Amino acid sequence: MSADADVLIVGGGHAGLGIAARLKSRGREAVVFEANERIGDAWRERWASLRLFTPRFMNVLPGAPFPEGADPFPGKEEVAAYQERYASDRRLDVRLRTRVERVRPVGGGFDVALAGETLRARNVVIANGAHQTPRIPAFAERLDARVRQLHSREYGRAGALPDGPVLIVGAKNSGVEIAMDLADRHAVTLAVGGRSTYAPARWRSPRWWRLAQLRNWVFRGWQPPGPWPWPVKPPAGRWIEVDLSRVEREGRLRTVPRAVDASGEVVRFADGSELQPRTVIWASGFRIDDSWIDVPHGEHGITVGRHRRGPVPGLWIDRAGLLASVYWGGRAIAEDILATSRAER
DSSP states (O other): OOOSEEEEEEOOSHHHHHHHHHHHHTTOOEEEEOOSSSTTHHHHTSOTTOBOSSOGGGSOBTTBOOOOOSSSSOBHHHHHHHHHHHHHHTTOEEEOSOOOOEEEEETTEEEEEETTEEEEEEEEEEOSOSOSEEOOOGGGGGBOTTSEEEEHHHHTTSOSOOSSOEEEEOOSHHHHHHHHHHTTTSOEEEEESSOOEEOOGGGGOHHHHHHHHHHHHHHTTOOOSSOOOTTTSOOTTOEESSOHHHHHHTTSOEEEEOEEEEEBTEEEETTSOEEOOSEEEEOOOEEOOOTTBOSOOBTTBOOOOGGGBOSSTTEEEOOSOHHHIIIIIHHHHHHHHHHHHHHHO
């Protein structure tokens, strides 16, 4: 088929850039479509205090060490600058301010719809991450317009919040860190669906992460069954990096059970208590939305097979976290694209 692009990558984060660089080093050009104004904006727009949960040496892109810094765990601005510099240094073909609106298999390739035009691609890689479509409970619609609502994804660019009580729904790292960011200026209430565990001190030790890195190389992403401690087995999101019990005892915020309903200006919780917040921040996670990709998919999105293959030839999907994308997702996809092309020839 005649095509405008050999390999078209949706998303200019770690996964997309790493795949493009691996392909380019093997003589294959890929074009990366990124919806933001700049590479790294997905990080810049998050809350100011955000630091990665993995040390610098584990967040490298192919052939580029992560810069050293005073803190072993880089902040969001450092990650954004690293990604932008990487794309520039390797002269990757990145099209900014370009949102892919639809991907449709056609005649052994794909029609890729952008604003006002349609491109043809032989291969498509979906690398825009799993954190794209906020998950907000249906009862949020019953809150009065006088209550300001935003998702945690919007918080970093939302500006100053109005005076008055703030309710944060969700007590994983994003919700807890935003709560701490606001605790000195607002009366903060944190709705806790399932209490997570305060991460042990070794979680912030690069030495222990070296063992986690070895585990990745040995198991190649596989997780052993049973109650193995970290770093033998990842904690799977069960740990938070703020001692929530301590800050609550200190009176910096208060916790309530999970939010279950809302009406007017009032949010109700599982124990029957209520709160009248001025602002609600939904730190309630994300859902997969594959409605813009015209291939079979179910309630939890497109089924991804071996080497991150999608359900039709020429489609690959990498929605793993940053670390997993760097180690296995991007590498597997690039190698599979190259192997498939060789087989076709």
